[in-house]
Amino acid sequence: MHSDAGRLWASRERPFPVAAEEAGACRTVDGDDLRELSRAIAEQEAIAEQALPRRENPPREIGPAEPART
Numbered sequence: 001m002h003s004d005a006g007r008l009w010a011s012r013e014r015p016f017p018v019a020a021e022e023a024g025a026c027r028t029v030d031g032d033d034l035r036e037l038s039r040a041i042a043e044q045e046a047i048a049e050q051a052l053p054r055r056e057n058p059p060r061e062i063g064p065a066e067p068a069r070t
Helices: 018-022 034-051
Strands: 008-011 028-031
Touching: 008 034, 018 034, 028 034
Parallel strands: none
Antiparallel strands: 008 028
């Protein structure tokens, strides 16, 4: 979206987790052009990524149960 001053704005549809917001990740960013806006978005995503704990073993998607082998 453009502001009255001609800046571009973007806002995340889903909020960041609380830890990411506490680390400084902002849901809404602006820029003078698409390149600057993209850079601002990437910066916020990087802040959020660093704030969240890393999982060595990410959860697996569980499918339907398989029959037991005998």
